[in-house]
Amino acid sequence: MADAVRTHGLFKRFGPQVAVGGVDLVVPKGSFAGLVGPNGAGKTTTLSMVTGLLRPDGGRIEIDGRDVWADPVAVKANIGVLPEGLRLFERLSGRELLMYGGQLRGIPLDEVVRRADELLRVMDLVEAQDKLVVDYSTGMRKKIGLAAALLHNPRVLFLDEPFEGVDPVSANTLTEVLRRYTASGSTVVFSSHVMDLVERLCDWVSVMNGGLVVAQGPIDEVRRGRSLNEAFLDLVGVRGNGEDGLSWLGAPA
Amino acid sequence: MTWLFVRLKLSLLRGGLRGDAGRQVGFAFSVAAAFLAAVAGFGLLSLIRLAPYGVAVDLVSAAFAMFAAGWIVVPLMAFGLDETLDPARLALFPLTTRQLATGMLAASAAGPWPLASLAALCGGVVALAHGVGGVLLGVPAVILQFAFCLTASRLVTTALSGALRSRRGRDLLAVAAIFGVLLVQVPNLLLNRGLSGDPTRILAAAGEVLRWTPPGLAAHAIADGGLIGVAELIVVAMSVVVVAWLWIAALRYALVRPDSSNRGGASVRRSPTGRFLPGGLLGAVVAKELKYARREPRARVNWISAVFVSAVFMFSLRGPAGAAGTWAAVGPVCLAAVVIGLQAANSFGIDGRSLWMNAVAFSTPRDLRTDLAGRHLAMAVVAVPLLALASLAAALAAGNAAWALVAAPTAWGVLGVAVGIGSITSVTVPYTYPERLNAFAGAAPGQGGQAFAASFVTMLVTGVLVLPIVLPVLLGSGWWAVLAVPYGLAAAWAGRRVAAKIGSARFPELLAAVSRPT
Numbered sequence: 093m094a095d096a097v098r099t100h101g102l103f104k105r106f107g108p109q110v111a112v113g114g115v116d117l118v119v120p121k122g123s124f125a126g127l128v129g130p131n132g133a134g135k136t137t138t139l140s141m142v143t144g145l146l147r148p149d150g151g152r153i154e155i156d157g158r159d160v161w162a163d164p165v166a167v168k169a170n171i172g173v174l175p176e177g178l179r180l181f182e183r184l185s186g187r188e189l190l191m192y193g194g195q196l197r198g199i200p201l202d203e204v205v206r207r208a209d210e211l212l213r214v215m216d217l218v219e220a221q222d223k224l225v226v227d228y229s230t231g232m233r234k235k236i237g238l239a240a241a242l243l244h245n246p247r248v249l250f251l252d253e254p255f256e257g258v259d260p261v262s263a264n265t266l267t268e269v270l271r272r273y274t275a276s277g278s279t280v281v282f283s284s285h286v287m288d289l290v291e292r293l294c295d296w297v298s299v300m301n302g303g304l305v306v307a308q309g310p311i312d313e314v315r316r317g318r319s320l321n322e323a324f325l326d327l328v329g330v331r332g333n334g335e336d337g338l339s340w341l342g343a344p345a
Numbered sequence: 346m347t348w349l350f351v352r353l354k355l356s357l358l359r360g361g362l363r364g365d366a367g368r369q370v371g372f373a374f375s376v377a378a379a380f381l382a383a384v385a386g387f388g389l390l391s392l393i394r395l396a397p398y399g400v401a402v403d404l405v406s407a408a409f410a411m412f413a414a415g416w417i418v419v420p421l422m423a424f425g426l427d428e429t430l431d432p433a434r435l436a437l438f439p440l441t442t443r444q445l446a447t448g449m450l451a452a453s454a455a456g457p458w459p460l461a462s463l464a465a466l467c468g469g470v471v472a473l474a475h476g477v478g479g480v481l482l483g484v485p486a487v488i489l490q491f492a493f494c495l496t497a498s499r500l501v502t503t504a505l506s507g508a509l510r511s512r513r514g515r516d517l518l519a520v521a522a523i524f525g526v527l528l529v530q531v532p533n534l535l536l537n538r539g540l541s542g543d544p545t546r547i548l549a550a551a552g553e554v555l556r557w558t559p560p561g562l563a564a565h566a567i568a569d570g571g572l573i574g575v576a577e578l579i580v581v582a583m584s585v586v587v588v589a590w591l592w593i594a595a596l597r598y599a600l601v602r603p604d605s606s607n608r609g610g611a612s613v614r615r616s617p618t619g620r621f622l623p624g625g626l627l628g629a630v631v632a633k634e635l636k637y638a639r640r641e642p643r644a645r646v647n648w649i650s651a652v653f654v655s656a657v658f659m660f661s662l663r664g665p666a667g668a669a670g671t672w673a674a675v676g677p678v679c680l681a682a683v684v685i686g687l688q689a690a691n692s693f694g695i696d697g698r699s700l701w702m703n704a705v706a707f708s709t710p711r712d713l714r715t716d717l718a719g720r721h722l723a724m725a726v727v728a729v730p731l732l733a734l735a736s737l738a739a740a741l742a743a744g745n746a747a748w749a750l751v752a753a754p755t756a757w758g759v760l761g762v763a764v765g766i767g768s769i770t771s772v773t774v775p776y777t778y779p780e781r782l783n784a785f786a787g788a789a790p791g792q793g794g795q796a797f798a799a800s801f802v803t804m805l806v807t808g809v810l811v812l813p814i815v816l817p818v819l820l821g822s823g824w825w826a827v828l829a830v831p832y833g834l835a836a837a838w839a840g841r842r843v844a845a846k847i848g849s850a851r852f853p854e855l856l857a858a859v860s861r862p863t
């Protein structure tokens with residue numbers, strides 16, 4: 093059985109800076125996978141390339157055994173994306189955004205309406221459905237973004253920091269939806285800085301550092317008895333603890 | 346402090362250009378065009394020296410006034426020439442409004458186009474200065490005239506963008522209409538005065554009107570070169586200060602007011618128009634575009650300035666009544682069609698960072714083609730009736746309502762060609778619209794050259810390609826207009842086909858180009 097996601101030597105540089113330097117990311121089918129790493133590790137860049145939003149400089153990406161860049165027709169219908177930065181069509185209402193997304197994917201209108209209504213209810217957005225997205229709070233944006241990513245029932249879902257800036261109640265809603273979704277055999281890959289959450293949700297984790305995957309596997313193998321947080325700090329190496337310098341900060345002017 | 350602003354602008358320019366061939370080519374193109382314009386402007390103005398003294402003064406006054414008018418109108422056309430700093434970015438720094446204003450003024454003077462117009466204005470000194478006094482006064486006169494252009498341009502764009510942003514579409518149209526009518530009266534006035542006769546009379550009349558405006562005073566001061574000239578320059582300097590003061594007031598007002606285009610969480614009506622749209626991708630895009638034209642301030646400003654510039658064309662290009670043929674009705678309306686169509690020269694700009702939604706859904710050129718078709722259809726829904734109205738107005742003004750029947754189809758055809766070409770530039774030289782509406786700034790830092798190239802090339806190619814339909818009509822074969830609409834449709838179709846081929850092969854690059862940080 094092919095893995096849900098598999099990359100070979102994925103490479104991307106921005107000018108002189110290598111953002112992703114040969115990543116071999118593997119995510120088995122049906123897993124709930126976390127992608128963790130310090131700021132600037134290359135998580136966003138990797139996810140952008142995997143979802144066809146950023147052209148890689150080198151390497152291959154397969155989703156369900158098909159090459160993303162060579163065979164986009166087969167791949168794009170089967171993936172859902174929530175990119176970083178919550179960039180949505182700001183001047184549409186939440187409902188209109190879902191309708192637009194659904195029709196973009198070629199789903200018949202009445203089916204889009206049915207699915208949108210259901211998603212809005214589950215995401216607790218019924219009251220806000222006719223407000224413009226520009227007026228949504230961070231949590232509402234994440235929820236409507238996730239709804240838009242789920243609307244066409246993709247096989248693999250890529251989420252870039254879906255839980256950051258989300259209150260516990262909304263986070264609960266999001267995780268419940270995602271749990272149900274993976275239980276049916278679909279795959280979720282998400283990046284996060286919240287180790288507790290990754291530990292709680294994921295059965296598979298990939299740790300990135302400096303543009304490389306430094307550890308990857310079932311979460312218990314990566315943890316090896318430690319908490320994920322400890323394992324993470326060990327893997328990426330603890331950097332300065334912020335005690336030297338800054339003597340002027342907080343001193344009387 | 347002022348110097349800091351200039352350096353900030355220069356480093357923004359440099360940073361924006363780094364490591365992107367397209368942007369560098371755009372910038373080089375823009376610099377080359379500015380250089381040519383500077384040389385040509387300087388040369389032409391200098392040549393005025395050969396004219397008799399009185400004529401020369403009037404000519405230079407008129408030229409100076411045209412510079413000022415150009416500085417006001419051109420940024421409205423969103424050519425991306427106006428790549429200035431966004432004052433809202435600087436609002437948090439402890440700067441007085443005055444520091445902010447001088448700094449921003451200096452920053453907007455730094456750039457190929459401002460420098461080109463400064464160089465061209467210097468031609469006025471060559472044309473008019475006699476003796477040492479003339480040259481001595483000429484230098485400050487040119488600098489003051491330049492400062493006047495800059496401040497007037499800033500004032501109008503700041504005030505207008507505030508006004509355009511403030512309320513809903515209906516009110517905006519009213520504002521635009523008032524400004525349009527006011528501005529349009531100026532050339533009208535001049536034309537009507539000089540109607541009866543020869544160019545020298547018109548020129549004299551223009552000179553008389555302009556005599557006491559800042560540009561006219563500056564021109565006179567150079568010609569005079571004595572004490573009167575000094576007095577005139579003081580008046581010009583004072584008017585610059587007044588305009589600058591007004592601008593500061595407008596700026597201060599704009600800075601402390603929130604962007605009131607966000608309607609504070611009110612719900613939108615579920616659109617009933619959806620029923621009339623085709624289903625699927627095409628209908629979805631049309632519906633979205635129409636909503637954006639209403640709700641997105643940048644889209645609104647684009648539409649309104651297109652209407653505004655068209656109105657200026659319609660009135661100022663109106664020839665002497667009676668003497669005209671069909672061209673008097675057809676010409677301005679076709680120009681209006683080009684100006685409206687220019688909005689399609691960067692179709693994906695308004696979507697900007699949200700374009701990824703399309704990118705993850707589209708996998709074939711066919712999808713992109715349908716997307717472009719939807720955008721064009723949405724534009725046509727607004728523009729076709731608008732151009733019909735404009736045709737009627739122009740035909741009535743030209744003295745024969747029947748000419749509207751020729752003008753409207755021709756203009757529709759021109760619009761088709763413009764959007765067809767525009768779809769190709771949309772995928773080849775895409776650029777980011779600034780997130781916030783800063784005056785009428787055209788593009789993200791560093792992309793101004795590209796924005797300029799895109800508009801310019803679209804206009805040029807459109808201008809050439811519409812010749813087969815427009816030329817016969819202008820020459821009097823009105824029946825030729827029946828071919829215009831099929832021609833326009835064919836051009837738009839072909840443009841979309843080519844654009845979809847190119848665009849779907851480089852969609853990630855397209856996405857990156859329209860979602861740059863601003």
Ligand SMILES: Nc1ncnc2c1ncn2[C@@H]1O[C@H](COP(=O)(O)OP(=O)(O)OP(=O)(O)O)[C@@H](O)[C@H]1O
Nearest residue numbers: 106109110111129130131132133134135136137138
């Ligand atoms: N468009 C870009 N231009 C230049 N450099 C970039 C660009 N995008 C990312 N980078 C660089 O690539 C590296 C990886 O960035 P990326 O955004 O992938 O990190 P990340 O793991 O998502 O970080 P974070 O946890 O902060 O979101 C960073 O060093 C960043 O500076």
Ligand SMILES: [Mg+2]
Nearest residue numbers: 135136137176
């Ligand atoms: Mg990131």
